[in-house]
Amino acid sequence: MNVAVIFGGRSPEHEVSIVTAHQVKAALTESHDVTPIYITKEGIWLTGDELGELSTFTDGALPSANDYDIVTVEFQANPRFSVLPKRTGLFSKKRELNVDIVFPAIHGVNGEDGSLQGLLELMDVPYVGAGIVGSSIGMDKIMMKAVLNENGLPIVPYIPFTKHEWNSSSDDIVSIIEEKTVYPVFVKPAISGSSIGVSQAKNTEELKDAIELACRYCRRILVEQGIENGYEINCSVMGTHTPIASVCEQPITSTDFLSFDDKYIHQNSETEQTSNDSPITENTSGMAGAQRKIPAPIPEDMTLHIQKLASETFKILDCMGIARIDFLVSDDGQVYVNEINTIPGSFSFYLWEPDGVSFPDLVSQLVNLAIETNNEKNRLIYSYSTNLLSQAGANLTKLKSHSQLEE
Amino acid sequence: MGRVKFIEIEKLKIAYQVEGTGTPVILLHGWGAEANTFSYVFDRFSDTHQIYALDLPGFGLSEIPPDAWDASDYARIISIFFEKLNIDKAHLIGHSYGGRISIVLAAEQPEKVDKLILVDSAGIILPRPMTYHFKISLAKIGRLIRKCGALGKRLADNIANRVGSSDYKKAGLMRATMVKSVNQNLRPLLPKIQATTLLIWGENDIDTPISSGKIMQDEIPNAELVILKGAGHFSFLDKPKEFCQSVETFLA
Numbered sequence: 001m002n003v004a005v006i007f008g009g010r011s012p013e014h015e016v017s018i019v020t021a022h023q024v025k026a027a028l029t030e031s032h033d034v035t036p037i038y039i040t041k042e043g044i045w046l047t048g049d050e051l052g053e054l055s056t057f058t059d060g061a062l063p064s065a066n067d068y069d070i071v072t073v074e075f076q077a078n079p080r081f082s083v084l085p086k087r088t089g090l091f092s093k094k095r096e097l098n099v100d101i102v103f104p105a106i107h108g109v110n111g112e113d114g115s116l117q118g119l120l121e122l123m124d125v126p127y128v129g130a131g132i133v134g135s136s137i138g139m140d141k142i143m144m145k146a147v148l149n150e151n152g153l154p155i156v157p158y159i160p161f162t163k164h165e166w167n168s169s170s171d172d173i174v175s176i177i178e179e180k181t182v183y184p185v186f187v188k189p190a191i192s193g194s195s196i197g198v199s200q201a202k203n204t205e206e207l208k209d210a211i212e213l214a215c216r217y218c219r220r221i222l223v224e225q226g227i228e229n230g231y232e233i234n235c236s237v238m239g240t241h242t243p244i245a246s247v248c249e250q251p252i253t254s255t256d257f258l259s260f261d262d263k264y265i266h267q268n269s270e271t272e273q274t275s276n277d278s279p280i281t282e283n284t285s286g287m288a289g290a291q292r293k294i295p296a297p298i299p300e301d302m303t304l305h306i307q308k309l310a311s312e313t314f315k316i317l318d319c320m321g322i323a324r325i326d327f328l329v330s331d332d333g334q335v336y337v338n339e340i341n342t343i344p345g346s347f348s349f350y351l352w353e354p355d356g357v358s359f360p361d362l363v364s365q366l367v368n369l370a371i372e373t374n375n376e377k378n379r380l381i382y383s384y385s386t387n388l389l390s391q392a393g394a395n396l397t398k399l400k401s402h403s404q405l406e407e
Numbered sequence: 408m409g410r411v412k413f414i415e416i417e418k419l420k421i422a423y424q425v426e427g428t429g430t431p432v433i434l435l436h437g438w439g440a441e442a443n444t445f446s447y448v449f450d451r452f453s454d455t456h457q458i459y460a461l462d463l464p465g466f467g468l469s470e471i472p473p474d475a476w477d478a479s480d481y482a483r484i485i486s487i488f489f490e491k492l493n494i495d496k497a498h499l500i501g502h503s504y505g506g507r508i509s510i511v512l513a514a515e516q517p518e519k520v521d522k523l524i525l526v527d528s529a530g531i532i533l534p535r536p537m538t539y540h541f542k543i544s545l546a547k548i549g550r551l552i553r554k555c556g557a558l559g560k561r562l563a564d565n566i567a568n569r570v571g572s573s574d575y576k577k578a579g580l581m582r583a584t585m586v587k588s589v590n591q592n593l594r595p596l597l598p599k600i601q602a603t604t605l606l607i608w609g610e611n612d613i614d615t616p617i618s619s620g621k622i623m624q625d626e627i628p629n630a631e632l633v634i635l636k637g638a639g640h641f642s643f644l645d646k647p648k649e650f651c652q653s654v655e656t657f658l659a
Contacts, residue, residue, distance in 0.1 A: 199410075212413035212420055216468045 003032045003367060004081070004099040006116065008039040011108035012196045020346055021105035022054045027349075027359040028103070032367070035099065037071050037081075038063060039106070045071035047083060047097065071097060079123040101370055102127040103363070104343060109191060112343040113139035126374035128366045130342040134318040138342040142190045142222050144317065148337055151316045153309060156225045156328065156336045157181060160190070163219040166211055173211075174204060177223050184226035187211050189218030200226060229331040232338070233296050235306050236324045236348035237314040238362075240369055245307035246351035250296035294354060298329070306335055313337050320373050321366050324348045408446050408460065409453075411468060416487045422468035423461035423488075426453035430521065431494050432658075434460040435485070437503030437529075438585065441467030447647045448500070448654070456658075459497075461488065463505070465581045475583035477591045478504075478530070482511035489519055498658060499602075502526040502643065503615060507593060513604075514596035523602040524654060527612050527640050530593035531619045597626035604630040605657040607650060609642030631657075 007021030114136030197217035324344035442460035501509030506528025638645035
C-alpha cells in the first residue's frame with residue numbers, strides 16, 4: 001500500500017511537523033511504501049526520496065522548489081496527484097503519483113484545520129485523522145468552546161471577540177473582560193497552534209498588549225479565565241465510533257504555561273519518563289521530547305473522569321483516528337477541557353506505549369482506521385434522483401405566462 | 408528578551424520590547440528581520456542600559472506601512488517613538504536597513520542621537536558590477552516575454568527566479584517600499600552626522616561590502632571602523648561576543 005506522508009506546510013509549526021512526519025515515516029516503512037510530500041513554507045508541494053531523510057532538513061537550509069520534483073493535484077476524470085520533474089524543460093513530462101492513502105502530519109493552519117482534509121475529500125483519497133468538521137472545529141478555539149459548552153462539557157469562562165471589534169471598541173472589551181473574569185487571564189488567537197500568540201495577562205496594561213499580540217495571528221480572539229495554581233493533564237484518544245483513551249500525562253512546564261519552546265524544543269535529557277527506547281526518537285524527539293510525567297500523578301478516579309471527558313470530546317467534535325485532548329485542573333480538583341489537537345505532535349505515541357501499543361502498531365492502526373472511515377463514507381448515499389429540475393422548469397414557465405398576463 | 412508591547416504611531420500598531428534601566432539604547436533591525444534577531448545583544452545590554460528593540464513597520468509583529476516608504480519615513484516613525492516613550496536622547500544601533508534609518512535620524516535630528524553604531528549598514532549606492540547590468544537586461548527581456556502567453560509566463564517566472572535578489576522576491580506587500588528605499592542614496596547625509604560613530608562590519612559582507620563602511624568612515628566626521636574577521640552581513644549574529652565587546656567599549 002502506498003502511503004503519502006504530507007508534512008511541512010504554511011504554518012508556524014512547520015519544523016515540528018517535519019519531526020512528526022519523519023517519526024511516522026520510520027514507523028510505517030516496515031509495512032508500507034511511503035512517499036514523502038513536503039510542503040514548503042511558501043506552499044509548494046515537493047516530493048523526492050531525500051525528503052524522507054531527516055538529514056535533508058537538519059543539514060543547512062530547508063529544501064527548496066528548485067531541487068525537487070513538484071507535486072500537483074489534477075481534477076480530471078479521476079482526481080489524482082501528479083509529479084512534475086524538477087528539470088522543467090519545455091518537453092518535461094508529468095507522471096502520476098500513486099497514492100492509496102494520505103497520512104497528514106501537518107500541525108496547525110493549512111493542514112490540521114480541515115483545509116487539507118477538504119482537498120482530500122474532493123479527491124476521494126482515504127486519509128488519517130479527523131475529517132473537515134472535526135479538524136476545523138478542533139483548530140478554532142472559539143468554535144470548539146461553543147460546541148463543548150452546548151454539549152455540557154466543562155470549559156473555563158471565556159470572552160470571544162474580533163480584531164475589528166477590538167480596534168473599534170477596545171475600552172468596552174476590556175470592561176467586559178474585567179467584569180467577567182479575574183486576573184490572571186489567558187489571551188489566545190482563535191486559531192493558532194503550539195501556543196504561538198498566546199500570553200498571560202495579570203493587569204489591564206498586559207491585557208491590552210496581549211490582545212494586540214494575538215491580533216497579529218488571527219482576526220478572532222478569545223480571553224480565558226486563568227486557573228491559578230492549576231496544572232495541565234493531557235490524554236490521547238484513538239478510534240472512530242467507540243474510541244478508547246490512553247494513559248494521562250502531566251506536562252512539566254518551566255514557565256507559567258506551556259509555550260512553544262516547552263512543547264517542542266526541550267529534548268529528552270530531562271524527561272522523567274518517556275520513550276527513550278523508541279528506535280526513532282533520537283535527538284529530534286519533537287513533542288515526545290517535552291518534559292512530562294507518565295502516568296500523571298493524579299488519583300485514579302480523576303484519571304477515569306478525564307479519560308471519559310476525553311472520549312466524549314473526541315466524539316462530540318466528530319474526530320477520527322487519533323487526537324490529544326488537553327485538560328486544565330484547578331487546585332480543588334475541577335477539570336476543564338482546554339484544547340484538542342487532531343494531529344497531535346508525534347501522534348502522541350508516547351501515551352500509547354505504556355499500554356503496549358508500539359509506534360509502528362499505532363500508525364498501522366491509524367492507516368486501517370482511515371480506510372475503514374473512507375469505506376463507510378463511500379457506502380453513504382450522495383445522489384438522489386429527483387425531478388426538481390423539470391419541476392423548476394415548469395414553474396418557470398408558469399411564472400413567465402403569469403407575468404405576461406399581468407402586462 | 409522581554410514581553411512584547413505595542414504602541415500606535417500614525418495609526419500603525421508597532422511592536423517593541425524594552426528591558427533594563429540606564430541610558431536608552433535603540434536597536435533597529437535590517438530588511439526582512441525583526442527585533443528578535445537582536446536577542447543576544449538585547450539580553451547582554453539590558454543589565455547596563457535601558458534597551459529597546461522594535462519591529463519596524465512591515466516586519467515582525469508590526470503593521471505594514473500604508474504606502475511605499477523610504478528610510479526618511481521610518482526615521483519619522485522612530486522620532487515619534489522617542490517622543491511617545493519620553494526618550495530624549497538614545498544610542499542607536501542600526502543593522503543594514505536599520506542603519507539607513509539611523510543615518511537619516513542622526514543627520515536630521517542630531518539632538519536625539521547620543522552615540523551611533525552602524526552595523527553592516529546600507530545607504531550608499533556603490534558602482535554596479537557587470538553582473539548587475541546583465542541581470543537588469545535579462546529582467547527587461549523577461550518582462551517582454553511574459554506577455555507572450557502561458558509559455559512566455561513560465562519562461563519569465565524562471566528568469567525572475569534567477570535574477571531577482573532574495574529580499575526582492577520575498578518582499579511581497581513591502582516590495583514598493585524596498586524599491587523606493589534601495590534607490591535612496593544617503594551619502595550626502597554622512598557629513599551632517601554629529602554623533603560619535605562606530606562602524607562595525609563583517610569581513611565577508613557581500614550585501615553591503617566593506618567599501619561602504621570605508622566611505623562612511625571617511626565621510627562621517629567622527630567615525631571609527633571595526634572589522635569582524637570571518638563574519639558576514641549579519642556580523643552581530645556571526646560574532647556575537649566580539650560584537651558586544653566592541654559596542655561595550657564604545658559606549659563606556
